[in-house]
Amino acid sequence: MSTWLDKLTQGLSRTREQLSGQLNVLLGRGPDVDEQFWTELEDALIGADMGVTAVTEMVERLRDSAKRQALPDARAVLEHLASEIADELRMDDTADFIDASPSTVLVVGINGTGKTTTVGKLAKAAADEGRSVLIGSADTFRAAAVEQLHIWADRAGVPIVESDRGTDPASVAFDAVREAKNSGADLLLIDTAGRLHTSKDLMAELSKVKRIVERESSAPVKTLLVMDATTGQNGLTQAREFNAAVGVDGIALTKLDGTAKGGIAVAVVRELGVPILRIGVGEGADDLRPFDPEEFASALVGLS
Numbered sequence: 286m287s288t289w290l291d292k293l294t295q296g297l298s299r300t301r302e303q304l305s306g307q308l309n310v311l312l313g314r315g316p317d318v319d320e321q322f323w324t325e326l327e328d329a330l331i332g333a334d335m336g337v338t339a340v341t342e343m344v345e346r347l348r349d350s351a352k353r354q355a356l357p358d359a360r361a362v363l364e365h366l367a368s369e370i371a372d373e374l375r376m377d378d379t380a381d382f383i384d385a386s387p388s389t390v391l392v393v394g395i396n397g398t399g400k401t402t403t404v405g406k407l408a409k410a411a412a413d414e415g416r417s418v419l420i421g422s423a424d425t426f427r428a429a430a431v432e433q434l435h436i437w438a439d440r441a442g443v444p445i446v447e448s449d450r451g452t453d454p455a456s457v458a459f460d461a462v463r464e465a466k467n468s469g470a471d472l473l474l475i476d477t478a479g480r481l482h483t484s485k486d487l488m489a490e491l492s493k494v495k496r497i498v499e500r501e502s503s504a505p506v507k508t509l510l511v512m513d514a515t516t517g518q519n520g521l522t523q524a525r526e527f528n529a530a531v532g533v534d535g536i537a538l539t540k541l542d543g544t545a546k547g548g549i550a551v552a553v554v555r556e557l558g559v560p561i562l563r564i565g566v567g568e569g570a571d572d573l574r575p576f577d578p579e580e581f582a583s584a585l586v587g588l589s
Contacts, residue, residue, distance in 0.1 A: 296566030300547035301587040333548030374578035387504035394511035396479030405437025421461025421475035422447040539565035
């Protein structure tokens with residue numbers, strides 16, 4: 286097992302312990318696949334925050350597979366569960382815009398999701414691959430955000446475009462796009478201020494930032510929403526609001542190591558219809574990685 290897969294498996298341990306604990310209870314009831322089995326399986330998956338609609342459809346497909354393939358017992362059904370979860374998480378023909386070149390990525394999210402850290406980790410990973418990276422520090426409200434970015438930028442050897450505290454974020458974003466053009470950067474990451482999805486003024490400000498970036502950038506502009514997995518269904522509500530305000534093209538799901546509800550990944554993809562591109566299971570630079578549906582589903586279910 287790779288080091289990353291070790292970390293992912295460990296990071297999802299709280300979700301897996303809860304989920305597999307319930308699945309093992311199902312197995313302990315015996316091999317019969319009766320109505321009670323299906324009801325308890327639905328309850329277990331909903332308890333992991335996968336969302337009622339997704340769970341209902343997954344269980345229906347599992348029922349169908351059990352009949353068509355004449356699966357002999359409960360364990361055989363549950364062994365199909367990981368592939369069903371992976372199917373829910375997979376989005377066909379989805380390009381990873383973070384890896385695209387050139388690319389301008391607007392990074393958004395509420396306070397405390399790990400947004401600024403995510404920008405830093407993405408910058409370092411891209412710079413380590415030999416790409417020309419630029420960071421735009423459009424979080425002009427929080428001095429700590431700029432300090433954080435400087436730490437990551439120093440590690441990665443990546444320049445930052447910034448301005449004085451309180452400067453209009455759209456102005457900083459404008460300057461960052463211009464600098465990316467002038468320097469020939471092939472990845473521009475624009476960090477924006479964390480904002481509550483319920484604040485109409487701040488969401489309107491974010492919309493303004495995106496309009497200006499789209500107008501000025503010669504590279505495709507995409508929006509990456511950083512979500513904290515521990516917020517569960519509340520995170521889903523936030524995601525809807527950001528999607529309505531600026532349009533979300535991809536998700537970075539962080540703090541999977543601190544939640545028993547890692548199934549929120551399924552609900553997010555189902556709700557927004559956009560891919561999870563990165564997942565984070567720790568604080569280190571290497572703890573944010575590209576998302577692999579099969580790898581994630583196997584680590585989530587964890588039945589041996």
